[in-house]
Amino acid sequence: METEANEFATEPVPDANTVGWFRVAMVSAMVAFSLPTFLTGLEVAAVYSAADTASVLVAGAAILTLLGCITGGIGAATRLSSYMLNRIAFGERGAALVNLAFAVSLLGWFGVNIDLFSDAVLRLSRDLFARDIPAWPVELFAGALMTLTTFFGFRAINLLSILLVPVLMVVTVQLIAGSLAVASLDELMARPATALAAYGNGVSAVVGGVIVGAVILPDITRFLRHWRHAIYGVVLSYFFVTIVVMGAGAIASTALVDDDLLNILVALGIGWAAFAVVIFGSWVLNSLNLYSTMLSVESTLPALNNRVLILASGALGTVAAFFNILEYFLDFLFYLSIAFVPVSGVIAVDYCLCRREAYHGARIRQLQAARVSAISAWLVGAAVALMGSWGWFALSSIAAIDAVLVASAVYYLLQRAQRGAPVSGKTIEE
Template identity: 85%
Template sequence: MEPEANEYATEPVPDSSTVGWLRVAMISAMVAFSLPTFLTGLEVAAVYSAADTAIILLTGTAILTLLGCITGGIGAATRLSSYMLNRIAFGEYGAALVNIAFAISLLGWFGVNIDLFSDAVLRLSREMFSAEIPAWVVELFAGALMTVTTFFGFRAINLLSTLLVPVLMVVTVQLIAGSLDALPFTELMQRAAAGNGSFGNGVSAVVGGIIVGTVILPDITRFLRHWRHAAYGVILSYFLVSTIVMAAGAIASTALADHDLLNILLTLGIGWAAFAVVIFGSWVLNSLNLYSTMLSVESTLPRLNNRALILVCGALGTVAAFFNILDYFLEFLFYLSIAFVPVSGVIAVDYCLCRRNAFHGARIGQLQQARWSAIVAWLAGATVALMGSWGWFALSSIAALDAVLVASALYYLLQRGKTA
């Protein structure tokens, strides 16, 4: 497979480069099979009763599906990356700020995931094979593997996802079956809550863990032929696969009274599955993180070579993981992530209700320097997100959703005020 010469970072994807919806859905599904999604189910089950956990997971994935259908549909309809959509909605200067924040966050999560990958591989190698591997070897190998995959572009990530999704489907089925052998379903559903978490906090945990993926969803749905195809993929990957994966983690945690996924898989005698989840899930998730980072930087600085960008960004993320500086960077990354969630609300309102023509045709080349109504709405939504995460403000009790709603409503009002 030859490296992609053009990933269309600053222009619409042409008809000749579009693919079937199932191929794009496989990428989203592969991300859903990653370690963080399983862990979300475990964390929710550790606090709530089995019945409440089921309702929380369904509610959270329903919200994500709705948001994903909107953002993914816009990506498919315009054939533009999330970063080009930012440039149209926020103007050149506003988008530069948003895109650089995206790039820092995604590159940071690239390093965090390499750390998670390394810790899991080292532990599994000790417990399954009594082998000691230097951490730097694992981190260097992981960074190189994920960077090389990204170097070959969207189609390589797509092919990898298509091949690996069936493997992780088998892992998930085995995890559920083994857990229900340990504790029958009727008894499992009778388990009481172990904590005092509110319903809103539970849904926030589900939504907050995945919502950043909905913001950058146009990066892959732009390769689709029609917005309906994006909806099909989002329903399959977010509502079905993500719910099943989180439910698998929750069932295993409840049945075995253990909140450590690696322990659970080893206890069930399917240690190979632990390697599959850690290696395959992290591989695709981080390749997609790096791919989106490249699109973000290239759309802001279009004269840079995308292959060089991938190599440089991959090296930076790997070096950061190697020196463990991300232990101190994690809290900053968390706040940065929730701060740019409202971006999707602004773009959705701008496209669906205010200025659809601005996202199509020749208007793409007529970008404004700054669109203050969009910037102000985004900052207001980001403030709401941060206040919600600190427990200072709540509309729906779901901080990320509140941020999207506030940004959307304020932007619409500001736009209406301009035309009144």
């Protein structure tokens, strides 16, 4: 694959730079082994019965897999990043707005994850070694390490994932085995629900925890040789690995009657595993966040140097973590994240049903200024996502999925209505 000097942010990945599907699958799997995925399993198990927890996890993983197959398949078929796909679907001006939302959200989560990383390391240092250490060196080290990894591009993230996935597989197996030594499977399955909660809320929690990664999946699947390879990788990572990791968290939570993963790992006598999950999972997840931030900004402002973008973005996210401003930024990031989920619905319909030829060949360089139908559909879908998160609107009881479905339907209907409209060059619509 190409070095850090060229990550193909604004052009298709050449055949010579593609890789086997398993290597890309390892990157997706590494994200599934991160701390937030384990925590989702713990949180679901803390509310639902064992049988319902299993059903919720499988349903959520199936939805994520379906969406990931669509977005990842398009990325592999076009060899384009998610941000270039945005430029084709929304036009240059429309995509500038969408990509800005992507960049702010991903950079914000980079800072949030550094905060989570720092808190976990400080706590483990106290619990395991009875030592109090200041937060700022930990945050500085984490930010520098993740930024440096991103500086070397997808190649470094891919290599890191291949090396670390086996370690976190061992952690997951030990977590399951230790939990089953505390309580048998029959005892776990007999545990009733601890609260009344709608089934859809649980599925929404599973989907919501990973769906942003599914939306930007083209950033890594564009390095694949064929769209079928994206399907293989998505099924492995988004379905099987996600279910196993969330299931491990659920089993541990139920067996030890605790919803704190670090407490559970220390109680089971595998405190080293806590460090592995926190450090390794956060390392790859945040490197991907920063990598996608760089692609977003560079695809919108291609004149900027990607190395400078990575260093500046990493420094900005790390400084934000120093001042703990992200504590007040979380709600904003949450709403921003669910607001750009409908983008995937617009791109899927545009590519699969409306304008596939616009994503291939020379048409990639013939971008339109703004595509009103795509922008309108996105805004409607974003409004649906926000209303769903507030409990004002529900089709499927899963706000993110409602938003994708509505955005897809609105865009398709607008495109059908505009068929036959006169072409006016590179201005508004095709």
